[in-house]
Amino acid sequence: MSRLLRQALLGALALLTLLLTVLPEPALAHGERATEPYIRTRTVHWYDMSWSTDKLDVNQTVTMKGKLRLLSDWPDAVSKPKLVFLSNGSPGAVLTRVESYINDMPAQQSARDLELGRDYDFKIVMKGRMPGRWHLHPVLNVQGAGAIVGPGSWIEVAGDEADFKAPVTTLHGTVIDDLQTYNVARVQLWQFGYGLIGVAWLLWWLRRPLIIPRWVALQKGREDLLVTSTDDKVAAGLFVLVLGIVIYGYSQTVQAFPQLVPLQAGSVYTPPLPESPKLVDIQLKRAEYDVPGRSMRITAEFTNRSSQPLQIGEFTTAGLRFVNRKVDAAMAAVSPTFPKELVPASGLVLSSDAPLQPGETRIVKLDATDAAWELERLVSFLSNVDSRTGGLIFFYDPEGKRQVAEVYGPIVPVFKTGPGV
Numbered sequence: 001m002s003r004l005l006r007q008a009l010l011g012a013l014a015l016l017t018l019l020l021t022v023l024p025e026p027a028l029a030h031g032e033r034a035t036e037p038y039i040r041t042r043t044v045h046w047y048d049m050s051w052s053t054d055k056l057d058v059n060q061t062v063t064m065k066g067k068l069r070l071l072s073d074w075p076d077a078v079s080k081p082k083l084v085f086l087s088n089g090s091p092g093a094v095l096t097r098v099e100s101y102i103n104d105m106p107a108q109q110s111a112r113d114l115e116l117g118r119d120y121d122f123k124i125v126m127k128g129r130m131p132g133r134w135h136l137h138p139v140l141n142v143q144g145a146g147a148i149v150g151p152g153s154w155i156e157v158a159g160d161e162a163d164f165k166a167p168v169t170t171l172h173g174t175v176i177d178d179l180q181t182y183n184v185a186r187v188q189l190w191q192f193g194y195g196l197i198g199v200a201w202l203l204w205w206l207r208r209p210l211i212i213p214r215w216v217a218l219q220k221g222r223e224d225l226l227v228t229s230t231d232d233k234v235a236a237g238l239f240v241l242v243l244g245i246v247i248y249g250y251s252q253t254v255q256a257f258p259q260l261v262p263l264q265a266g267s268v269y270t271p272p273l274p275e276s277p278k279l280v281d282i283q284l285k286r287a288e289y290d291v292p293g294r295s296m297r298i299t300a301e302f303t304n305r306s307s308q309p310l311q312i313g314e315f316t317t318a319g320l321r322f323v324n325r326k327v328d329a330a331m332a333a334v335s336p337t338f339p340k341e342l343v344p345a346s347g348l349v350l351s352s353d354a355p356l357q358p359g360e361t362r363i364v365k366l367d368a369t370d371a372a373w374e375l376e377r378l379v380s381f382l383s384n385v386d387s388r389t390g391g392l393i394f395f396y397d398p399e400g401k402r403q404v405a406e407v408y409g410p411i412v413p414v415f416k417t418g419p420g421v
């Protein structure tokens, strides 16, 4: 290779390294957009979500709460919510989860047998630990399916990390000042101690000629040369030593902490929230995703079985809220703390805005258009293992009372704005 070419290549490499060092922006979110649209639109629908604050100091708490609906049309490719764990999505241990509830029942443990088509209440209390600006989501971990992430909001934590404390009082009234550092030295001593014994045992064998000489000895039928009587004595001594340490350690621990509660491995059951009567029938006629137009269009037949006229106020899916700006009750239902980027300004546009009268059946076309589909990476309906979509529609009567109904069905991607149906 000529010298000139080599210099040019080195120069290019140096430039590339520099660019890759300077250009990338720090990762702020944590992959919530990576989940496939068929999971995000057809499994857990998070709604009525609020965050108690968006600014707190280290040691102060923020409460994230809302409801979740497990869609009836749960995809076949995703494990059913037989065992779930309610958690939080945030970049590392920047906030500490201090309390969590499903239907007001403590949810430190997993919950089992959640029912599809039903609603559950949830609440998560997080305590500020590291100063910074963090994206905080609720997460439902479903066994076999993985983490299903809800909408996230930016939370600003101020103060000094050194001030963070996680005190706790045990059942016996012992006060632990800070769980972060509680008995860390004891744990380290055990880990280091056993590590030391392991390393010593390895060194005992490694100091001798290794693979080839031992293989030669085996070939010559002199297996007796491989393990000497000193090896046997050392092995026996080590066995007695480890056994002694285990027995001594156990008796010491039991003496220091006479009553221990083992780690809890059970799961809890909570019935879903009471089912409200189904007052609207929805029959999906056609759903299409207009790729260049960044628009989801749903044509459905609605039948109002209630005694009140009903207006379509909101369509929500994958954490996005398309709100019909002409319905005041729907606008009022968006908590001021709900992230603005998840409430597209274009809202929900209907082919006819007149309220559905009691007993009336009408075909209405819903148009949810926004760049958020693209930003939230929800446009890959074409490449999904199952081209279906789903969501919730909120109806409001003249008194502002809400009906929640599910809508789901096949979705067809389209690449030009057509006449529709």
Ligand SMILES: [Cu+2]
Residues within 6 Å of the ligand: 028, 029, 030, 031, 032, 135, 136, 137, 152
């Ligand atoms: Cu996030």
